[in-house]
Amino acid sequence: ASCSASGDPHYNTFDHRVHNFMGNCSYTLSKLCNISQGLPYFHVFTTNEHRGANTKVSYVKSVQIEVYGNQISLLKNKKVNVNGSRRNLPVFIERKIIIQSSGGYVLLETDFGLWVRYDGNHYAEVSVPSDYSGLLCGLCGNYNGDPNDDNIKPNGDTASSSTDLGQSWLVPENNTICSVGTEEQCDPVLESEAKKNTTCGMITDPAGRIFKDCHAKVPPENFFENCVYDMCFTGGQATSLCYGLQAYAESCTNAGICIEWRNPTVCPMSCPGGSVYNSCGTRCPSTCVNTSVADSCSSLPVEGCFCKEGYLLSGDICVPESSCGCLDESWFTNNTCTERCTCKANNNIVCTSWECGVREECSVQDGVLGCHSNGQGTCQVAGDPHYFTFDGVMYTFVGTCTYTLVEVLNNNSIIPVTIRGKNEDRGKRGATYLKEVYIDVYDVRITLQKSQGILLNSERVYTPVENRLRGVSIGNVGKYIVVETDFGMVVKFDGDHHLEITLPQSYFSKVHGMCGNFNDRPEDDLALPNGTVVNVIQFGNSWKVEEDSDAGCFSDSREDDLPPCTAENKPVIESQCNVLKSDKFKPCHNLVKPEPFIQICTYDMCQYDGMKSTLCDIVQVYVDTCKNEGITITWRNSTFCPLPCSTHSHYTDCASPCPSTCNDIFASSLCEKTGQCTEGCECDDNYVLSNGKCVPLSDCGCRDDDNNYYSAGETWITPHCAQRCQCQKNGVITCKDYACDSQETCVIKNGKHKCNPTGFKKCWIMGDPHYTTFDGLVHHFQGKYKYILAQTIPNLPDTLTQFSIEGMNYPLPLSRHITYLKEILINVYGHTVRFRQKRQVLLDGVRVIPPVRPHEGIRIYQRATRIYLETDFGLYLSFDGSQNAEIKLANTYRNRVEGLCGNFDGVYRNDFTNPDGVWVRNVNVFGESWKVPVQRTISRRRRDVSTEDDSEEELDTGLFQGCDKSTLEQQNSTSRCQILTASNGPFINCHSTISPDFYLTSCLFDMCVEGGDNATLCRSLEQYVLACQEQGVSMEGWRQQTLCSMECPANSNYSSCMTACPASCADLTSPSECDSPCVEGCECLPGYVLSGFDCVPYRECGCTYLDKYYEIGETFTTDDCSQTCHCTESSTVSCSNIVCGAEDICGISNYTRGCYRSGPCMPSPCQNDGVCSETTNDTSLWFSCECTDLYTGPNCETERI
Incomplete structure (x- = not known):
């Protein structure tokens, strides 16, 4: 017989009576009360807890078992303690007890038939043999077959309620204040929603395909009521629904009926690498300790993640059979921590002498014997950059090379680790910020990049990174990417300017670097490795790492480290930075002095002439430092440094340090890091993190056998470019054989394996217009209207990416039969980009300001005189906003494109090929055949041109059209x-x-x-x-x-050799990352930077939000019309949620996204850039289209001949 506790929690007794009791202490589930029969004694009790801010409900935090004189604890996240010591699974005790991983559970089994299992989250179950019938007591009842007496208290009295019963079975604990939950009624709206057949109603739905086969054996009504109750008092959280469905499914499985109830949209279970989900797997999986146990298992099945063929359980991780090792990775052999053993490959155990550090003691904490610290040290790098050492020294150093921040001295008693930081220029010489952080640990290099990219040994990975690296996890917490190790090191980087390194006290006096030596002596923090104390500039330059530094990086060459202020701006800036002395921040002043932060705020704001975003950056650092001291400050508002959050997320000043992810949808509720929250964006209810974005469960991605996570729909190439894989919507990875062709080499670029082209060719469109094709043919097609410049052929191999590029030709004002290239339209990766006159850019119909990144494989940006589009597959396009364009294409597309730029087959004479594959000789016949929309009359074929036969016949390239x-x-x-x-x-x-x-x-x-x-x-x-x-x-x-002068706009001067990648508000680092030679152009004056195409003071820079740039004061609506946002004077975005009205639609008008009244002009019926206006026709609204010079007709659909 079985008894369970599940949800928040509901107790289902051995005799099938249900009690709902939300106490948050420890309570007896079951124990032997009548010992006269000589049966082995046991006592099983659970400890419950509230989760998050909801105190109405509680959940099982741990399960405790007393049996055979042992105290065994099954803990959250499937951890196990035996008699106070942490143990790795499987555990064998005196041939009487075995504790092992069993599907999604940790299972304890005794030799007399007691089973206890816990999923490490909310579901606990006790099973006993029939020998114990009528001899038990506790919340699980007496197991006598009569549910009516399952409400007996320890003194034999009948409980008046489930709450009375639960409190009577309290297991006394010291210093514990207990609560009993809520007696509130469910909100009617929530209750109605919870009862639908798409939620808890799935359990009872007689017509449903999921659970109906179980109804006859396990009555569903109690489980349905429990599910509804849980959803009511958790605000309808999806996790509560999952708990309710899981509880019923488990009861069905115990009755011998396996239910396939999970799917990509209903409570998906993400399995670690080397394992797969099975709703009906064995309770006795094969392990490295016992490889054949599954073959002899006769127990009932269980759902969970099970090792793939060729893998075995090592602890709770599936590893290849060849990788089976010892039971523990490392351990101490005695209670004095003087000898430490490590399990190496091939079951080789190596033991070495050990000594606890100066600030450590040998003790058992959380069941683990070891050298435990009684504190920690934190180093920070913030802003321009400013360094706060472990011992509290603050200094400023502005070199642009790579520098050692933390390095372990030669010491065998701690895990070696090295942390380095690479700096970069951001728009101004002397203004440097962190670009990348390198963490070398456990023989792996972890690279944290700007904008929160992550590399492992040069390969791109995405959060969450779990079970991929021994002893290391990487995830998102608020604004930060967080790297945590099993020895207590935590590294947090916001991908912009703020780095925080926390080391346990075991590293006290055992490190050096720019973070100091962590010895509680600030006076020697700026010492060279030989012990000589020097000035800041000498100290910083001494830690340069040559092999990780970029060629041409600059050392810090300042004469002093005073703030670069002027007499005019210093008083204004100091008054702004003094906000940290205001009452809002006063609760933290005694713990974290504001003066050093005011000092670096002043420095950074002076560096950028009062740019408000630098103020926000430093205030954020101060607030985060206060948070580390336990002080939470609510400081942002809609006008002062607002922090916008992307769709399906919201701002909080205390985001969970364990956000729920697609890898673990229950991570937030299972979080044990209380008091470690940080400000940032948190996913809305029923959304989880997938690669830093909040998605519904149905949009979660995949994990491969190496525990790499991929977003749904993502494609990638495996090492050696051997396969091309895709993560399907159902969480399944599909792969096809793949190989680079003769024009490519397999490389790792930007962290990804790819076939990199070995060469490129260009097509030019210039002047009136003149074309040079990829194969070098020059022609002068003068057609007006829209034509295909270059597009991929219809039968393109699936290893290449499709694209099309269209050019709009327009007549010259003084010569109507001569045209020029007026605009370009690019279709790629599902996006439409239009490059227009005066370097205007439209992205999917909306006007945007470069730089923009609408897709991981597309980058749109500006350089001195042109706008550019660049893809990750070897397509580059530029346009000067007047009449000149250049298309550069990788030779992987050789013989795979068509259009006015030719077929790129290396033979210029056959470039005049029409859409049907027929070669023509007249430029006008050729050109007009590529008018959009292209008309094909026969299936596409390729004509091979014999240059010998046709060499005497000249092509008419149109040179003399308009000029004889x-x-x-x-x-x-x-x-x-x-x-x-x-x-x-x-x-x-x-x-x-x-x-x-x-x-x-x-x-x-x-x-x-x-x-x-x-x-x-x-x-x-x-x-x-x-x-x-x-x-x-x-x-x-x-x-x-x-005598060709160049007129330059305000706040800029002509330069004959300026950087091809000028700094802009949206990309201050552009010049330092530029690999192009200098070009001529208009260069912003000192103290000014590009905002769009205007040079503005730094303090007038706008905002970047969701990879798009907006000018100060600009208001915009997100793509799904769920938010309206405003770029504030502090260069930060303030957003508010919106819902389009009943008569509105989310659409585009005048190149701007928004909620617009539905009508004749919304959406616009006018084609070819016609402008729609509403008119009144009798009693109804109608529309009229004002067409351009080239088109006519009611909808501007007809060309003017």
């Missing part, structure tokens, strides 16, 4: 374009690198058809100069010799 041959020849002898080829001209230095012939022809043509003005000449010359500079050729002085 004689006029063009006259231009060639008299035009100012000749300066391009002049032997004594300003461009001679580039002739050997790039031939000027194409640029000369384009210049002559454009001057001919546009009237020969100076602006036309200068545009042509600029394109040649840009091409030369991109190849690293210096082009100094050409404007002075050609």
